Amino acid sequence: MTTTTAPTRRRSIQPKFAPWLFLSPAIVLFVAFLILPMAYAIYLSFVALRVNGGAFGVRQLTFVGFDNYVAAITDPELLAGLGRLLHFGLLSVPITLGGALLLALLLDVPGVRLARFSRISIFLPYAVPGVVATLLWGFMYLPSTSPFNWMLKAVGLPAVDFLGPQGVFGALANIAVWSGLGFNMIILYTALRSIPLEIYEAAQLDGASEWQIAWRIKIPLLTPALLLTFIFSLLGTLQAYSEPMTLKSMSDSISSSFFPLMKVYRDAFALDDTSGAAAMSVILALGTLVVSVLLLRVLQRRTFEQS
Amino acid sequence: MKHTFRTASVAALAAGALILTGCAGGTEDSSSGPVTLTYWTWAPGVAEVVDTWNAENPDIQVKVEEPAGADDIVAKVLASQRAGEGPDIFAAEYQKVPNLVLSGAGYDITDLIGDAKGDFTDATWSLTTVGDSVYAVPQDTGPMVFLYRADIFEEHGWTAPTTFDEYAALAAEVRTALPDTYLGGYPDEGATLAAYSMQAGAQWWSTDGESWSVDIDGKETQQVVDFWEPLVTNDLIDKKHFFTPEWNTSLNDGTLISWMVGVWGPGSIASVAPDTEGLWRIAKMPSWNGETTTGLFGGSSAMVGSTTKHPEEAVKFLTWLNGSKEGSSLLAEAGLFPASTAGQESLSSLDVPVLVSGQDDFWDVAADIASDTATFTWGPNVQMAFDSFSDAMQSSVTNKTPFVDALTKTQDAVVSDLEKTGFTVKK
Numbered sequence: 001m002t003t004t005t006a007p008t009r010r011r012s013i014q015p016k017f018a019p020w021l022f023l024s025p026a027i028v029l030f031v032a033f034l035i036l037p038m039a040y041a042i043y044l045s046f047v048a049l050r051v052n053g054g055a056f057g058v059r060q061l062t063f064v065g066f067d068n069y070v071a072a073i074t075d076p077e078l079l080a081g082l083g084r085l086l087h088f089g090l091l092s093v094p095i096t097l098g099g100a101l102l103l104a105l106l107l108d109v110p111g112v113r114l115a116r117f118s119r120i121s122i123f124l125p126y127a128v129p130g131v132v133a134t135l136l137w138g139f140m141y142l143p144s145t146s147p148f149n150w151m152l153k154a155v156g157l158p159a160v161d162f163l164g165p166q167g168v169f170g171a172l173a174n175i176a177v178w179s180g181l182g183f184n185m186i187i188l189y190t191a192l193r194s195i196p197l198e199i200y201e202a203a204q205l206d207g208a209s210e211w212q213i214a215w216r217i218k219i220p221l222l223t224p225a226l227l228l229t230f231i232f233s234l235l236g237t238l239q240a241y242s243e244p245m246t247l248k249s250m251s252d253s254i255s256s257s258f259f260p261l262m263k264v265y266r267d268a269f270a271l272d273d274t275s276g277a278a279a280m281s282v283i284l285a286l287g288t289l290v291v292s293v294l295l296l297r298v299l300q301r302r303t304f305e306q307s
Numbered sequence: 308m309k310h311t312f313r314t315a316s317v318a319a320l321a322a323g324a325l326i327l328t329g330c331a332g333g334t335e336d337s338s339s340g341p342v343t344l345t346y347w348t349w350a351p352g353v354a355e356v357v358d359t360w361n362a363e364n365p366d367i368q369v370k371v372e373e374p375a376g377a378d379d380i381v382a383k384v385l386a387s388q389r390a391g392e393g394p395d396i397f398a399a400e401y402q403k404v405p406n407l408v409l410s411g412a413g414y415d416i417t418d419l420i421g422d423a424k425g426d427f428t429d430a431t432w433s434l435t436t437v438g439d440s441v442y443a444v445p446q447d448t449g450p451m452v453f454l455y456r457a458d459i460f461e462e463h464g465w466t467a468p469t470t471f472d473e474y475a476a477l478a479a480e481v482r483t484a485l486p487d488t489y490l491g492g493y494p495d496e497g498a499t500l501a502a503y504s505m506q507a508g509a510q511w512w513s514t515d516g517e518s519w520s521v522d523i524d525g526k527e528t529q530q531v532v533d534f535w536e537p538l539v540t541n542d543l544i545d546k547k548h549f550f551t552p553e554w555n556t557s558l559n560d561g562t563l564i565s566w567m568v569g570v571w572g573p574g575s576i577a578s579v580a581p582d583t584e585g586l587w588r589i590a591k592m593p594s595w596n597g598e599t600t601t602g603l604f605g606g607s608s609a610m611v612g613s614t615t616k617h618p619e620e621a622v623k624f625l626t627w628l629n630g631s632k633e634g635s636s637l638l639a640e641a642g643l644f645p646a647s648t649a650g651q652e653s654l655s656s657l658d659v660p661v662l663v664s665g666q667d668d669f670w671d672v673a674a675d676i677a678s679d680t681a682t683f684t685w686g687p688n689v690q691m692a693f694d695s696f697s698d699a700m701q702s703s704v705t706n707k708t709p710f711v712d713a714l715t716k717t718q719d720a721v722v723s724d725l726e727k728t729g730f731t732v733k734k
Contacts, residue, residue: 051409051729055514056438058411059728071727144553165705249551253705255698269382270690272410 044278045069068279078280081260084169088259089237091173092180096233097226099177100184105214107185108192119189123182130179134246137175142250163251171251175243180236184229191225192218227299231292238288241265260284342620344369347384347397349376350447350607352641359637360627367620369396377607381690384412384612393614395621399443400607401434402498402689407610409687413442414611419622420444426630426647430682435608438516442610444625445646447638449569449605450677451502456564457588457665467590471534474593478543481564489545489557491565493535495700496548497693497717502569502602504528505681507595512686518731519686521722523696524714530595532710539704546704555579567592569604570644570673573662585664589672600681606646644673651677688724695720 045068049059072078103122107115125133139145141162149159162171195218203213219226241261248254256270257263260280268277346357346369354371361368372394375383381403387393388411399407407413417440424432427445435443453467460466463484468474478490494500501511509527513520522528538544545563547554557563558580566572573587592601609629611621628634635650639657654670663669686692699713725732 049410049728055516055519055730056409057729059409139552142553144556252546252548252701255701256694257698266694269379270694271688272382272385272406272690 041278042282044275045282046275048275049272064275068276069283071276072280072283075280077257077263078260081257081263085237085240085259087169088172088176088240089234091169092176093230093233093237095173096177096180096184097229099181100188100229101219101222101226103181103185104188104192105218107189108218109210119186122185125178126180126182128179130242131246133179134175134243137171137178138247138250141171163247163253165253168247168251168253172240172243172247175247176237176240180233184233187229188222188225191222195221223299227296231295234291234295235288238284341366341368342617344395344615344617344621344624346371346609347374347380347394348609349373349380349398350641350643352643353638356628356634356637356641360624360634364624367624369624381407381412385410388412388612388614391614393612395612395615395617396609396625397612398446398607399610400605401445401603402501402685404435404443404608404610405437405685405687406689408437408440408442412610412613413437414613414615414618414621415440415442416611416618416622417441419619420626423622423626423630426626426649428648428678428680430680431646433682434606434685435610443608444622444629445606445608446629447571447606447643448646448677448680449571449603449644450673450680451506451567451592451602451604452570452572452589452673452676453592454566454568454572454587454589454663456561456583456586458586459561459564467588468593469591470597471593471595475534475538475543478538482543488562488564490543491563491567492545492547492549492554493539494531495546495697495704497689497696498604499567500528500531500696501683502604503531503567504602505683506592506598506600506602507531508598508681510684511692512684514684514686518733519725520733521686521718521725523692523721524711524718528714529711532714536710539710540707550579559583569606570677571605571642573660574642577660577662580662584661587663588666589663589669589676591672591676600679601676602681603683606644608646644677686721686725687728687730688721691724692717692721 046063046065047061048064048068050062050064051057051059052062103118106112107118112118128136140147143149143159143161143163146159146162148162152159161167199217199221200213203217208216239261240259244254244258245262245265248256248258256266261284264277264281264284267273267280344367346353348371357369357371374380377398377400380397381399384393384397384407393412399413404413420441423444431445431448435441435445455467465477465480468477474490481488481490494503504511504527507527507530509522509525509531511521511523511528513522535544539546545554545557547557547563549566554563555576558566558576559582561583566576570589573589577584609625611618611625615621628638629645630647630649632647632649632653635645635647636653636657639645639650639654642660645651645654651674654674657670659666659669666672696713696717699716700710702708703710703713722732
């Protein structure tokens with residue numbers, strides 16, 4: 001019937017201070033630098049500077065409801081920017097992840113030489129700040145200073161217009177791949193390193209070659225890490241800003257609203273339309289959130305149910 | 308009970324943090340003693356001129372700060388004013404003045420300027436007037452001149468063109484005689500196009516006090532783009548944008564031999580084209596239809612900030628700096644082309660800029676050109692017009708569509724932006 005239990009101590013009803021004390025700096029910073037600006041941006045997106053009366057009326061802050069959102073959604077420039085972003089993403093993300101996977105697998109092959117040197121040198125471009133990397137590559141793309149065109153000219157071939165309207169996507173994607181490959185490779189390599197060696201021994205006993213081990217064992221076990229790097233790359237692509245902005249001064253093909261975030265910056269600071277820019281950034285953030293959640297939902301079942 | 312205590316303590320911590328972050332640096336209160344004015348500008352050399360004022364005026368001290376370049380200063384001024392800490396005086400390019408005034412950034416100094424108006428030509432003074440009120444004092448001006456490589460011209464027997472048709476013919480001749488070289492560039496952005504168009508008589512914005520009219524795609528501006536289009540499509544004119552590294556190089560090595568720019572041009576490219584010192588000259592601009600007025604490209608004023616606590620002192624300082632002979636000639640020595648008539652008259656005693664040191668009558672030519680400049684009203688959304696035009700022009704050149712389309716796109720964008728802000732636009 002009743003089981004005898006050891007006498008329980010009277011549970012203290014004093015609230016525990018220590019955890020909250022340790023968390024408070026992080027909470028304060030989180031609220032001050034993330035929550036408050038977000039709330040302010042959402043507030044800004046519902047107001048706007050409007051003139052009422054005459055040709056020289058001063059612009060006042062007025063509540064405009066969803067006007068900014070409607071204007072942002074129906075803006076053809078925003079849709080065009082998203083389209084260009086898609087073009088850029090389709091070039092940079094597969095190449096970055098595919099390259100990172102290939103290099104991680106190669107580095108994981110037993111008996112590989114120069115492993116540490118390769119790891120460091122592949123990772124090094126990630127340490128170069130985005131603006132510096134863009135300027136570096138920019139001078140390599142400019143017709144008058146480009147070593148590639150110089151070599152092509154020396155052999156008698158026509159020069160490639162890296163900064164032309166078609167070439168500029170490849171140019172930007174190249175910078176993104178160059179910068180991001182190392183970081184993603186390190187994540188995948190670390191995940192590979194944590195696979196228990198017994199699995200490989202079992203596979204080798206069954207007579208699997210290195211290629212079959214890679215294809216049948218390593219890659220399936222890497223799917224959580226691949227999902228992680230894919231989401232990171234997606235978020236990074238959606239927020240592409242510093243590379244096109246820096247390359248804009250060298251290329252005629254990059255307009256001031258080439259990518260959505262550039263348009264947000266221009267509207268907010270060059271055109272003093274912070275409300276329209278706020279509405280646009282809320283829409284972009286919500287879109288990013290929806291895409292990430294959907295991706296995780298769809299792929300989570302596949303990746304995490306077997307681990 | 309636990310939950311409410313937890314949420315309460317979190318809320319208290321957050322509130323405490325907010326209060327602390329809300330305490331910004333205290334505002335200075337000048338009760339007695341010297342008045343200190345903050346002056347935000349980007350022009351090099353102004354600080355030395357201000358030192359002269361500070362030495363002679365111990366009760367009005369001016370502190371020069373350089374928080375931003377010309378492109379970013381508007382955003383910074385507006386942000387700081389909205390935070391309650393704006394500068395007393397700041398540099399405002401003429402095309403930004405109406406936008407600044409309509410954003411509430413300028414202080415109405417109409418009653419404080421006395422007879423400073425007489426120090427400037429009417430055309431120049433109108434650039435700092437919005438409606439019937441004055442908000443700024445003109446500082447320097449940029450009448451367009453034809454800057455060219457006199458040595459190369461002489462070598463081939465060319466003379467500075469007096470009409471734009473002569474310019475087009477000369478551009479073709481340059482390409483045949485010197486296959487690597489271009490005569491000059493074309494207006495691929497708004498400020499240059501505006502300068503050409505105002506010379507042709509265009510008025511992009513006009514108002515009757517109640518509503519605005521926009522005429523960016525009018526016949527004068529169309530004449531300008533129709534002129535440049537065949538030169539661009541037939542590769543007779545350089546397509547590089549100014550102040551890019553490649554453009555700098557071509558100025559220095561002689562593959563670009565003229566530039567139609569404000570009279571401040573020689574000073575601004577001296578550092579990027581040092582090998583060409585003394586080889587350039589200026590001349591009057593070629594004319595579209597026989598007119599003698601020249602357009603304005605650049606030039607700035609000093610605007611009194613709306614949050615200032617010392618408007619009278621600010622105006623007193625500015626009338627000395629920009630309007631008086633002493634202040635303007637000091638500005639001229641610092642490299643600015645003064646907007647005031649007294650300043651322009653004092654120029655002949657100065658050294659000629661290094662790039663044009665071969666032209667002894669440089670200042671006379673410059674002053675003569677500056678005496679006859681076009682009147683032009685800038686609208687409330689100039690930056691939007693410039694951005695739309697650069698983007699539209701870029702796509703016209705890349706997709707080989709008519710340049711006039713770029714004008715139509717710009718016109719539509721400007722009109723709809725004005726209407727969105729709440730202005731009435733007369734069609």
